[in-house]
Amino acid sequence: MARTLFNADFTPPRWLKHRHLQTLAPYLLMRGTPRHETELLDLPDGDFLELAWTVPAPSDARAPILVVLHEEEGSIRRSPCAQALLSMAARRGWRGVLMHFRGCGKVPSRHPRGHHAGDTADAYWFMSMLGKRYPHAPKVAVGLSVGGNVLLKLVAEQGGDGLDLSGAIAVSAPLDLASRSDALNIGHARGHQRRLLKRMRRKIEAKQALDRFPLGITQQQLERLDTLWAFDNEITAPLYGFSSATDFYRRASAGPLLDRIELPTLILHAEDDPFVPADIFMRLPLPSANVRIELAKHGGHLGFIEQHKGLPRSWMVRRIAAQLDAWSRLPELKMARHSL
The missing domain is CATH 3.40.50.1820 (Alpha/Beta hydrolase fold, catalytic domain)
Structure with a gap:
C-alpha cells in the first residue's frame, strides 16, 4: 500500500x-x-x-x-x-x-x-x-x-x-458498498441516509404514477424501508437481478x-x-x-x-x-x- x-x-x-x-x-x-x-x-x-x-x-x-x-x-x-x-x-x-x-x-x-x-x-x-x-x-x-x-x-x-x-x-x-450501508446507519450519518432514501422513494412513486415500476410494492411497504440496506434488499436487488442486498454489494463494489x-x-x-x-x-x-x-x-x-x-x-x-x-x-x- x-x-x-x-x-x-x-x-x-x-x-x-x-x-x-x-x-x-x-x-x-x-x-x-x-x-x-x-x-x-x-x-x-x-x-x-x-x-x-x-x-x-x-x-x-x-x-x-x-x-x-x-x-x-x-x-x-x-x-x-x-x-x-x-x-x-x-x-x-x-x-x-x-x-x-x-x-x-x-x-x-x-x-x-x-x-x-x-x-x-x-x-x-x-x-x-x-x-x-x-x-x-x-x-x-x-x-x-x-x-x-x-x-x-x-x-x-x-x-x-x-x-x-x-x-x-x-x-x-x-x-x-456493504460497509457504506452500515456506516450510513450509525450516528449523525443516519440523517444523510434519511435524505437519500426520501429522494429514492420519490422516484419510485413517480414511476408508479406513470405505471413504469414493475415491482408490486405499496406505499406503506415503501415507507417501511427505512435503511439503505432494506431498500437495496427489497428494491435494488430484485430490480437489477441480484439475489439480495449482500449479493448486490459484493458484485457492485469497485x-x-x-x-x-x-x-x-x-x-x-x-x-x-x-x-x-x-x-x-x-x-x-x-x-x-x-x-x-x-x-x-x-x-x-x-x-x-x-x-x-x-x-x-x-x-x-x-x-x-x-x-x-x-x-x-x-x-x-x-x-x-x-x-x-
Whole structure:
C-alpha cells in the first residue's frame, strides 16, 4: 500500500474540521449552476441519457474533455461539487459534460430501469459515443461518491485500452458498498441516509404514477424501508437481478478491483468520511501501480473545504485542476505513471 497511498495536502479551517460540517459545507458555500445546455442522448434500449454540456463550448473539436459522473441522486442542479468542477474545466478551455445517471435529470426516464452504484453499462456506452464524436480530444473522467465507484469499476473492467480515457479521478468513492450501508446507519450519518432514501422513494412513486415500476410494492411497504440496506434488499436487488442486498454489494463494489486498474487513476479520500469506514483501504487488495490514493485526515464526504485569504474554497477542485494541468502538459495526454 505504501507505493500508492499518500498523505493529501488538505488542511481544513479550525472551525470546519468536523466531518459532517465538511460534508454539508459545499451545499452552503459552493452553489452556482454553470451555464450549460441539455442533450438527451438515446440509448440502444429505447431510454436516454441526459447530458449537461458547459457553454460556450470550445470551438476546437480537439479541446480536452472533462466527463463528470455525479453522486447518488445528484444532478447538474443539486451537485455543488459537479458544478464547481465543470466551471473549473470551462475556465481552462476544456469541454465539460456531466452525465446524469438514468432518472436523475429533469426529464423522467422512459423505462423502469434507473441506475445503481455498480452499473457501468450506460457510462461505457456514453464514453464510446464520446470517442466517436470527438476522436482526437483527450478525455479525463471524474467520479463523485457513487459516481466514483461506477468509474473505478468501469476502468477496472475495461483495462487500459478498453476506454477512450487518458485518466480517471474518483473522489469519496464508497469502494465497499456493504460497509457504506452500515456506516450510513450509525450516528449523525443516519440523517444523510434519511435524505437519500426520501429522494429514492420519490422516484419510485413517480414511476408508479406513470405505471413504469414493475415491482408490486405499496406505499406503506415503501415507507417501511427505512435503511439503505432494506431498500437495496427489497428494491435494488430484485430490480437489477441480484439475489439480495449482500449479493448486490459484493458484485457492485469497485474496491476489490483496484488491483486490475491499468489506466492512470487518482483517488481522493478522507479518513473521516462518514459514509465509509476509516480503514477502508486496509480492507481492500493492494491497488495496481497505476493508482495513486491521496488520503486526508479530514474532509468528510465530498467536502474538502479549505480557507484561502479568509474565504472558503474547494481543495478538491484545486487538486483536480492541478492534476488536469499536469496531465495536459504531456503530449496528447498520454500519461505515464510518474505524472500522478
